[in-house]
Amino acid sequence: MEYFLTEQQKLIQDIARRIAEERIVPVRAELDEKEEFPWAIVKDMADADLFRLFIPEEYDGLGEGTLSLCIAVEELSRACCGIALTYAADALGTIPILLYANDDQKKKFLHQIASGTRLTAFGLTESTAGSDAGNIKTTAVLDGDEYVINGTKQFITNGGEAEIYTIIALTNPAKGARGASAFIVEKGTSGFTFGKKERKMGIRSSSTSELVFHNCRVPKENLLSREGMGFIVTLKTLDTSRPGVASLAVGLAQGALEAAVDYARQREQFGHPISAIQAIQHMLADMAIQVEAARALVYAVARTIDSGAKNYSEEGAIAKVFATDMAMKVTTDAVQIFGGPGYMRDYPVEKMMRDAKINQIYEGTNQVLRNTIGLEVLKRKARRQ
């Protein structure tokens, strides 16, 4: 389909595709098997300026928007969702700084982020606070010119590998979610260590780890926005990053569709390629319909954000839910078309199916996002009455 991308966006697509095909495809199975972080590919992405994409030009960036980011994420994920996630999670870790940092903070961190020499991460989730994000227990207490942070964050993507973390902690526990604040914490800060590194079902080349804060002192200047703004920062950050997650799903599903088409054309049963069987053709057709519909939706939402819309919670949630449910279905069907071989690790589709599942869970489970969407739908009706 023609999406009327700009010359610049076509260039981004082309370069991300080259990294995907030339650098990621040859190593994706091995990195998945070894659960190894893709540092060499991060370097390739940095050399290609991909980390500069959505950073403003004044901070050495290219000043591109959400759609350009989505295009890059999609192309990378077409080869490997786990490796693409490292890139997408860096965007997630950068968004709160882009949206809420003051000039000094931007000057300090955005140049480093743009160059790709320092990765970022976003730390919200805790063992008691998954979908119930307001139930975090990590605290930050002002002591002189420093905040003293205590608590443990769980399941943090890029944890351990990233160097710049935006984390959410309670500065006023009595006020609950309204007493939360956002802080930038750098790797190496005394009292900040990494706990359990998770062993996962899919996206295994991505790093997922605990962040442990034990009397970790961060300078007052590292507070993002103001005290009490923690959950506003969180919600806006996640609203902005959701099209990126949706793009991980679109790319993943596109990769699975292409693998299934290739296999169906060369696998012979009953004396002809199975692509000649209508049951297979219909499965491929359904996959293609869903992938294209999801892509069109994600691009439309990304364009909505880029147009300067103030509130896009619902749109972001719709894109994320639709695209990630789609990717689960399409990757499952890809394994089905492969039959027995598809279940084996010799072909890429079993990994794609494993990688798909987490997309329905992280950055807001598809159930909790349906709450968001349902609420907006009902609010709209109520407003009209």
Place this chain on the structure above:
Amino acid sequence: MNFIVCIKQVPGTTEIKIDPETNTLVREGVASIINPFDTYALEEAVRLKESVGDSKVTVITMGPPQAEQALREAISLGADEAILLSDRVFAGSDTWATSYVLSKGMAKIGDYDLILLGKQTLDGDTGQVGPGLSEMLRIPFVAYVSKVEEIKEGYIKVQRMIEEGYETFEMSLPAVITVSKEINVPRVPSLRGSMKAKTATIPTWSAEDIGVEAEKAGIGGSPTRVVKIFFPKREQQSEMLQGTADEQTDQLVEKLSKIL
């Protein structure tokens, strides 16, 4: 430091065909690429620039006007500037004449520390332009470099792979090296480089601009004569030996001793 990379635009890898009538490459309808070996030379120059600092990478090619496309691609891969040597009198140059034209280009550039080339081209395959260029410039040369160990003002230490191991050479600069593909993994074009490549101004230098004497360039200046290009014929004959095992052995020994 000033690094200069010589590149050549060649037909895409898998599609090479030779016209049996004219003994030349069929270029019609074949996509052109930067000679893959040259991309390693370019990458090495860009890496050296990044490590040395305060440096410049200039990429240069001799070719028809459309070779400008290869130069733009080189800019997207990290070159700072590009120069096209293009003139009708260069057409048909062999490796000798090409080395001569390039050496004149270098003379016009004037200020260079290291000239890098791929170890050979995909189409011509001779590997002669690097050494030819260094001879004409009267500066030191090492071929098949697999690692640059050290570089500083006026000095370079390089390693090359040979069958039995490695050789290490020290040279004064300026110098010429040709590189093998073991030296690095070329990067993917960068976004900023690609944008710069689109708008970069690429000067074209003619024979007159660089002081090339017309009779020393092009077909007239090329001592090489291509008489015929062909694939060598492989012939094999087989003969079945008859009789008992002992008889067959005797026959075999007799035949082999005749050959030897």
